[in-house]
Amino acid sequence: MSSDNIEKEIKRRRTFAIISHPDAGKTTLTEKFLLYGGAINLAGSVKGKATARHAVSDWMEIEKQRGISVTSSVLQFEYDGYCINILDTPGHQDFSEDTYRTLMAADSAVMVIDGSKGVEAQTRKLFKVCVMRHIPIFTFINKLDRDAMDTFDLLDDIEKELGIATCPVNWPIGSGKAFQGVYDRKTQTVITYSDTEKGTKEGVSEEVSVSDESAMRSLIGDEAADKLLGEMELLDGAGADFDLDEIRAGNLTPVCFGSALTNFGVEIFLKHFLAMTTSPLSREAVSGGERKVIVPEENDFSAFVFKIQANMNKAHRDRVAFMRIVSGRFDAEKEVKHIATGKVMRLSQPQQIMADERKILSEAYGGDIIGVFDPGIFSIGDTVCAPSMNIKYDGIPTFAPEHFCRVHLMDTMKRKQFVKGATQIAQEGAIQIFTELSGTMEDVIVGVVGVLQFDVFKYRMENEYNVEVRMDSLPFEHIRWIVNPESVDVDHLTGTSDMKKVRDMKGNPLLLFVNEWSAQMTIDRNKGLELAEFSEN
Ligand code: G4P
Numbered sequence: 001m002s003s004d005n006i007e008k009e010i011k012r013r014r015t016f017a018i019i020s021h022p023d024a025g026k027t028t029l030t031e032k033f034l035l036y037g038g039a040i041n042l043a044g045s046v047k048g049k050a051t052a053r054h055a056v057s058d059w060m061e062i063e064k065q066r067g068i069s070v071t072s073s074v075l076q077f078e079y080d081g082y083c084i085n086i087l088d089t090p091g092h093q094d095f096s097e098d099t100y101r102t103l104m105a106a107d108s109a110v111m112v113i114d115g116s117k118g119v120e121a122q123t124r125k126l127f128k129v130c131v132m133r134h135i136p137i138f139t140f141i142n143k144l145d146r147d148a149m150d151t152f153d154l155l156d157d158i159e160k161e162l163g164i165a166t167c168p169v170n171w172p173i174g175s176g177k178a179f180q181g182v183y184d185r186k187t188q189t190v191i192t193y194s195d196t197e198k199g200t201k202e203g204v205s206e207e208v209s210v211s212d213e214s215a216m217r218s219l220i221g222d223e224a225a226d227k228l229l230g231e232m233e234l235l236d237g238a239g240a241d242f243d244l245d246e247i248r249a250g251n252l253t254p255v256c257f258g259s260a261l262t263n264f265g266v267e268i269f270l271k272h273f274l275a276m277t278t279s280p281l282s283r284e285a286v287s288g289g290e291r292k293v294i295v296p297e298e299n300d301f302s303a304f305v306f307k308i309q310a311n312m313n314k315a316h317r318d319r320v321a322f323m324r325i326v327s328g329r330f331d332a333e334k335e336v337k338h339i340a341t342g343k344v345m346r347l348s349q350p351q352q353i354m355a356d357e358r359k360i361l362s363e364a365y366g367g368d369i370i371g372v373f374d375p376g377i378f379s380i381g382d383t384v385c386a387p388s389m390n391i392k393y394d395g396i397p398t399f400a401p402e403h404f405c406r407v408h409l410m411d412t413m414k415r416k417q418f419v420k421g422a423t424q425i426a427q428e429g430a431i432q433i434f435t436e437l438s439g440t441m442e443d444v445i446v447g448v449v450g451v452l453q454f455d456v457f458k459y460r461m462e463n464e465y466n467v468e469v470r471m472d473s474l475p476f477e478h479i480r481w482i483v484n485p486e487s488v489d490v491d492h493l494t495g496t497s498d499m500k501k502v503r504d505m506k507g508n509p510l511l512l513f514v515n516e517w518s519a520q521m522t523i524d525r526n527k528g529l530e531l532a533e534f535s536e537n
Contacts, residue, residue, distance in 0.1 A: 006329045006365065007297040011279045013367030014534065015085040015324075017103050018137075019127070020112035021120035025142040029066055029112055030086060036267055037077030037084065054510050074322070074369045082274055086367055089126070097429055097449045098307055100399045101380065103129050105306040105324035105369060107281045108136040110273065115141045115148030115175060115257070118157040127162050129399075134250040137164065143260040145193075147176035151231070155255065165240040165252045169272050170265070171231065172257040173224050180220045181205065182257055182265060183228055185235075190216050190228075193264045206262075212456050248277060280367030285383070285391040292391065296366035299327035300386035302511040303338065303370070304393040305378050308428045310464075319428070320371040321378040326393070328386065330364040339383040340393050347384070348373040380429045382396055398535040399506075401432050401447030402474045404512065405454055410468040421465030422446075431457050434502035437491070437509065445502060445512075446471070447479065476500065476512035480519050480531035485509050494525045508535065 020026040075086045087106050089099045103109065109130050110124060130137055141154060148154070170182040173190065181193040192206045208215045210232075217225045238451045246252035258265020280296045294302060299377060303323040310319045330347075337344050347370075364370050381395035409418050422444060426433040431453055434445040447452060454471055461467045475498070484488060490501070490509045497517040503509055511531065513519045523529055 009083070009329070010297045010327075010366040012081060013083050013085065013280050013365060014108075014110045014274060014277050015087070015106055015369070016110055016277065017087040017089060017106035017135075018110045018112065019089055019103075019123060019130075021114070021117075021122040024112045024114040024117070024120070024123075025260045026088075026112045029110075029140060029142065029266065030088060032260055032263055032266040033079075033084075033086065033270060034075065034077050036270060037079040050416075051420065057470065074371075076368070079270065081365075084274075085367060087117040088371065097399050097401075097432075099126065099495045100129050100133060100449070101306050101396055103133065103135060104396050105322075106135060107367070108138060108277050111137050111139045111253070112260075113139060113141050113154070113158070115143045115154065115172075116146055118149055118154055119161040124161060126165075131162075131164075131250060136248050136250050136277065137253045138269075138276070139166070139253045139255040140260075140265075140269050141172075141255060141257045142260050144172050144257050144265070145181050145262050148172070151257075152234070158253065159256070164250075165246070166255050167240045167242050167247075167252055168235065168255045168257075169242075170256055170268065171228070171235065173220055173228055178224070179226050179259070181410070182268070183210065184268070185233070190220060191268065192219060193259075193262075197263060244276065248278065280326070283393060285393045286300045287389075287391040294327050294391060296327045300336070300389055301328035301330050302326050302383065302385035302389055302391060302393075303330070304396075305380055305382045305384070306396060308374060308378060308380060310424070310428055310460075319374040319376065321382075322369060322371050323384060325364055325366050325368050325370065327366045329366075330361075330368070330370060332362045335387060336384050337387040337390070338377060339385065339390070340379065341377060343377070344387050348375070378425065399449060400434070400476055400479045400533045401449055402479075403449075403451050403454070404434075404445055404447045404474040405471040406474055407446050407457075408445050408470040408472065410470060414467045417465045418461070418467045418469070421461050421467055423505070425457060425460060433505055434510070434512075437501045437503060445474065474512075475514050478513040478519055480513070480518050480533065481508055481510045481535045483530035483532050488526060493522065493529065495522045504535070510535075 018030060073088050075088060077084050089102050103126065113119060113123065115150070121470050139158065151172055155168065158164065158166050168185065170184045174178040179193055181191050183190050188211065189207045189209050193207060206219060208219050210216050213225070220228070236399050240252055242254070243252060245361060247254060254272065254276060256265060256269040258269060260266055282293050282295045284291055285294050286292070303325045305321045305323050307322040308319060309322070332347065334484055335344050335346055361370060383391060383393045384392055405475070407422070409415065422433055425431055432447040434447060436443065446454070446457060458469055458471055461469050482488065485508070493501070495511065496513070497521060498514040498518050500512040501509065502512060511519070511522065519531060
């Protein structure tokens with residue numbers, strides 16, 4: 001394949017994560033996207049939402065039992081000449097570190113907000129990670145067919161809660177029973193809402209320019225027209241100006257309104273979104289001791305692992321490493337180099353993992369996500385690239401767990417399996433394992449980002465490793481890595497009474513606290529001590 005073609009393929013790709021608080025409408029919106037795309041890889045969506053929800057990552061009993069999706073998945077579809085990759089994030093409150101890591105593989109994020117609720121807890125958490133990475137955020141305010149909060153209040157909420165400026169691309173005309181459609185600011189037209197058959201393409205809308213006031217009035221009625229004209233005046237004075245650079249820097253979020261369920265405003269949003277997002281972004285890597293920018297279309301194949309998942313499917317008891325391709329073209333026939341071990345190999349069973357089916361791939365391009373069979377050599381953050389490249393992407397940060405349990409092994413004869421299971425599950429990154437400073441692997445503390453992972457851990461220990469464990473929850477909620485262990489006396493730190501010293505799997509010392517205040521107190525009491533919420537190594 002010519003390099004022109006590779007460039008063309010990369011340029012038409014868009015890779016984004018979709019984030020929201022549970023129930024805001026992420027699944028429904030994703031399904032509607034797929035409808036427009038005539039999804040090349042169906043996420044079970046055409047089978048109806050209930051199936052889709054499970055089908056997305058139907059790999060563990062625990063998910064089925066609770067009807068939730070613990071893992072993230074990837075969907076790809078074509079629309080208007082674009083090849084779009086959506087990284088779905090688990091829709092449950094108890095998400096895991098994987099949710100955060102998934103964001104590391106995206107170039108932008110779509111944030112779905114329920115118009116009657118505004119910004120909710122999970123959105124806030126995920127948003128923090130987007131900010132850390134300067135990921136551009138595109139907001140879709142959903143459920144306008146239900147009574148929504150005042151539009152200005154919604155925008156205010158985003159600005160105050162998330163600290164990001166908003167720029168409405170369109171503006172809702174009423175909500176709930178009075179929902180009439182949206183006003184498009186750029187074209188200055190009113191696009192009317194028509195409640196459509198769920199699941200079909202967007203309904204037939206009428207469009208009229210606001211400059212033709214009488215036509216607009218007869219279309220939406222005097223009351224709505226007066227309100228809209230008043231709001232337009234306020235908006236032009238109050239809202240942030242549209243600025244593509246600010247959007248791409250993650251400082252400004254464009255906002256669209258609609259109703260995913262009734263399929264209004266979805267295609268409008270998609271079109272605006274595609275016009276504003278970029279093709280796959282360059283990333284920095286270390287090459288020969290120096291930092292270098294890897295431009296997707298100017299380089300050979302390179303990718304990094306952002307997620308490892310075991311036992312995706314009962315039929316294939318295996319481990320799959322998910323990679324984001326940063327540059328070039330992936331060719332299943334060609335050898336690649338695993339930088340961490342220096343091994344040159346062919347990636348085994350490269351596949352796109354969609355819903356409950358897997359599709360074996362022979363090629364993929366910068367921006368795409370592929371899953372490969374992992375014989376146990378990949379770790380999160382690893383770089384894989386064409387043998388000639390020899391580059392290393394930055395690692396993926398370890399996010400601070402917020403919940404901790406002490407794990408007791410019920411049968412001490414099972415120690416070996418216990419250590420193996422706990423270590424493997426931790427390597428996949430679903431949980432983090434800590435030991436007391438002087439402790440051994442028989443007595444471990446498990447830390448997780450979302451408490452559901454405790455159940456997943458227990459379930460997997462019992463079902464995959466045949467080891468029964470008891471989990472006792474611990475009161476800690478704050479974890480701090482010691483940044484400079486070599487310059488402080490870790491054994492003799494003066495801490496607070498609620499402080500616990502532990503080590504992570506790499507041997508780094510860290511401290512657990514019940515409250516944030518204690519962490520600060522410990523810094524004050526120990527001159528020179530530096531603590532961090534993330535670990536980069
Ligand atoms: P999530 O992935 O963000 O968790 O949300 P999901 O799409 O599953 O939607 C959550 C609920 O909100 C669903 O209802 C869904 O039908 C509804 N919903 C989504 N978008 C809209 C919208 O634009 N308007 C209205 N009125 N409702 C919307 P449910 O009752 O939980 O599920 P179901 O019984 O409809 O399947």
